Amino acid sequence: MLISLSSRKCITSNINANTLTIISTMEEAKKQGSELVCFGEAFIQGFNDLTSQYDIDIKTALTLTDTPILSIIEKSKELSIGVAFGYIENDHGDLYSSYLIIDSGKVIHNYRRISSGWKETNDHRYKEANESLVFNFHSKKFLVALCGDLWVYPEKFKKDYDILLWPIYVSFDISKWHETELNDYCLHSSSINDRVLLINYIDDYSVGGSLYFKDNRIINQIDFNIDDFITFNI
16 A cells, blocks of 8 residues: 655645645645555644634634535545545534545544643633544554554554554654654554554644654654655555
8 A cells, every 4th residue: 555644834824725735745646656645633724723712713623514625525536545634623613633534535534632732721612532443444454643642542542453643743853853752752653553654744843754663663754854745655
């Protein structure tokens, strides 16, 4: 299976521009034979778009029937390609940090973050889920963990599946990545599953970097501060 990981730049609070980045990356990845293109946490709005002030955040949170998501669904159908991306979801007024997986125009999974580190408020309208479910994509079984989920609730991700998708948003500088974090993220994720895809994007604070960990080793990666995507066989 050919999979693409994107570290392309996210423009905070610019939903239209980020949606176009997703669509253009899908088009390029399709030319490379990719079956699934993956983006990081809250990519459509940008992680730093969230203010933890409900009256502001509800205006940019998206439902599955809003135009940006519908346009991605339509492009997925047109290209017969899968795409996965993070967004701040509005579900009847409740807000979630969610991760949507679409295959050839069909929504096949909508994961909601289970750890609370994505927001700085106790407002009950900002919610988390409590489990991660295995889903099938083509010939593989997948599981999703959003950023802190894997650190806070590692036991919830020790299940029978093939590939763990780990979309994150972190803003370590390059020296910290190389000094400690690369090793820590590799060791920790490898204790959960032997094949892990970590996806982080570039913005004004984050240097991005997306990696394929297998058997406690880095098999493939987009290096930091590279505004691009990578396609490989898994």
